[in-house]
Amino acid sequence: MSEPVQPGALAGVRVLDLTQVMAGAYCSMLLADMGADVIKIERPEGGDDTRRMSRGSDVELSPAFNAMNRNKRGLAVDLKDPRGAEVVRRLARGADVLVENFRPGLLDRLGLGQEALRAENPGLVYCSISGFGATGPYAGRGGYDLVAQAMSGLMSMTGEPGRPPAKVGVPICDLNAGVFAAYGVLSAYIHRLRTGEGQFVDTSLLEAGIAYTVWETAMFFSLGDVARPMGSAHRLSAPYEALPTADGWIAIGAANQRNWERLCQALDCQALNRDPRFADNPGRMKHRIELAGELATRLRTRTTAAWLEVLENAGVPSGPLYDIEQVYSDPHVRARDMVVETEHPRMGTVRHIGAPVKLSGTPAAIRRPAPLLGQHSREVLVEAGMSAADIDELLADGVLLTTSAGDHPGAASEVSSPEPTEVSA
Incomplete structure (x- = not known):
């Protein structure tokens, strides 16, 4: 019972x-x-x-x-x-x-x-x-x-x-x-x-x-910036987006300096950490597209699963890109x-x-x-x-x-009735 x-x-x-x-x-x-x-x-x-x-x-x-x-x-x-x-x-x-x-x-x-x-x-x-x-x-x-x-x-x-x-x-x-x-x-x-x-x-x-629109409104109110599409990237931090691997995609959230340095070490690309373009977050945001390209080149050498293990061991926040079926198969x-x-x-x-x-x-x-x-x-x-x-x-x-659980009412015709205010798209 x-x-x-x-x-x-x-x-x-x-x-x-x-x-x-x-x-x-x-x-x-x-x-x-x-x-x-x-x-x-x-x-x-x-x-x-x-x-x-x-x-x-x-x-x-x-x-x-x-x-x-x-x-x-x-x-x-x-x-x-x-x-x-x-x-x-x-x-x-x-x-x-x-x-x-x-x-x-x-x-x-x-x-x-x-x-x-x-x-x-x-x-x-x-x-x-x-x-x-x-x-x-x-x-x-x-x-x-x-x-x-x-x-x-x-x-x-x-x-x-x-x-x-x-x-x-x-x-x-x-x-x-x-x-x-x-x-x-x-x-x-x-x-x-x-x-x-x-x-x-x-x-x-x-x-x-x-x-x-919390981030976007804050940037507009303070700086007058009008937000535009950025795919999966963050408006204020980089790297913070989905990047391609050998067999799919991986979401990486290296949103602060410590995680950025951990990421470079985990990917064995310390040269990026020494690159003046990527030395701090303002630089990484200014050169976000170049940075994403550099990271993608490295990430495409291994599978998503392999990189997830590496990044988890390094303490870098990351996750796989799931479809809805994969979501409900996840043990967590x-x-x-x-x-x-x-x-x-x-x-x-x-x-x-x-x-x-x-x-x-x-x-x-x-x-x-x-x-x-x-x-x-x-x-x-x-x-x-x-x-x-x-x-x-x-x-x-x-x-x-009234309908009991044992009844089988089947289809019902649509009639004039007060209309709802919204319909899910």
């Missing part, structure tokens, strides 16, 4: 998740991993848009949906029906947190905005994630990770010099917005524990991208529990990315896979005090949907 899962740090915290796709769903997933009771609220027909991001038409077989919605319970309700909106208001009266990522103003029109819900539950932490935030001239625009990467400056400094614009290989603005939203929620929740007062948490994809990644399995009623055994933060007393846990569409509708509403007769009426009228 498996050991019982310990209560997480957020055990007892009730979160309503009115999000779709990535940024908001990632925020609530992080809270769920730490033990919060997260109720995923979806439209009855079609559900979250990520349910259709799969190779088939079955909304229960989407790896994209399962990746963002583990550890959550599922409620399917039509928010456009006044009775459906009232269901959410009822749940919000007893919730600690609500997370949503619709365009600003849309939930206000449905009576589910932060002012309306916090009037009935002053302690509610209401978190909104949008493309551009709740204020400012772009507040009403829809937001997408690609657009945020472009407008935050990230695309202008990603890729190789002279090549077309390139976005970061993952939807970094979506994901970072989710992380910042979770950070904001927890900060507001700690404030509520002290004062009893909830508040409005507002973040955006654009700000999530801008916040990651597995030792850190970064691959976790759950059993899904339709997909069978499903692997998840493990929790990236380890707490010694109240560790995060992957307790369950993503819910089927409406899987916990009846369970959640019974807990909220609704009668069986009222629930049955809403089910009969199509305002609610």
Whole structure:
């Protein structure tokens, strides 16, 4: 028998998740991993848009949906029906947190905005994630990770010099917005524990991208330098980039003088250390391209594995360039529990990315896979005090949907519904 899962740090915290796709769903997933009771609220027909991001038409077989919605319970309700909106208001009266990522103003029109819900539950932490935030001239625009990467400056400094614009290989603005939203929620929740007062948490994809331009913004603010693409190289230190070997690539981080000297000794190229061009970091940055060429000539004489052993023994930070398959074959990644399995009623055994933060007393846990569409509708509403007769009426009228783990609903048609603020590129 498996050991019982310990209560997480957020055990007892009730979160309503009115999000779709990535940024908001990632925020609530992080809270769920730490033990919060997260109720995923979806439209009855079609559900979250990520349910259709799969190779088939079955909304229960989407790896994209399962990746963002583990550890959550599922409620399917039509928010456009006044009775459906009232269901959410009822749940919000007893919730600690609500997370949503619709365009600003849309939930206000449905009576589910932060002012309306916090009037009935002053302690509610209401978190909104949008493309551009709740204020400012772009507040009403829809937001997408690609657009945020472009407008935050990230695309202008990603890729190789002279090549077309390139976005970061993952939807970094979506994901970072989710992380910042979770950070904001927890900060507001700690404030509520002290004062009893909830508040409005507002973040955006654009700000999530801008916040990651730490080095580049510092250089612009202090020196007026405008960052341009540099491939894998660092803007302030050299050598600090991926370099070719006899059979692949190796990432070398000789970012200070001591590591630079160790690198020269490990590669048996002390002449580079005596070269005036490379004597200190300003010189190495000025002559970075020549330096990379000199190092590559030496590194191409041996394999990546051979050089990794040499550099590890010399104390020079380095690592191989992995593809995603190699990442999850690495023994250290597995030792850190970064691959976790759950059993899904339709997909069978499903692997998840493990929790990236380890707490010694109240560790995060992957307790369950993503819910089927409406899987916990009846369970959640019974807990909220609704009668069986009222629930049955809403089910009969199509305002609610419930699906048991043994059902096979198959494909669901897409219908008109409030649109999410962002979609992962």
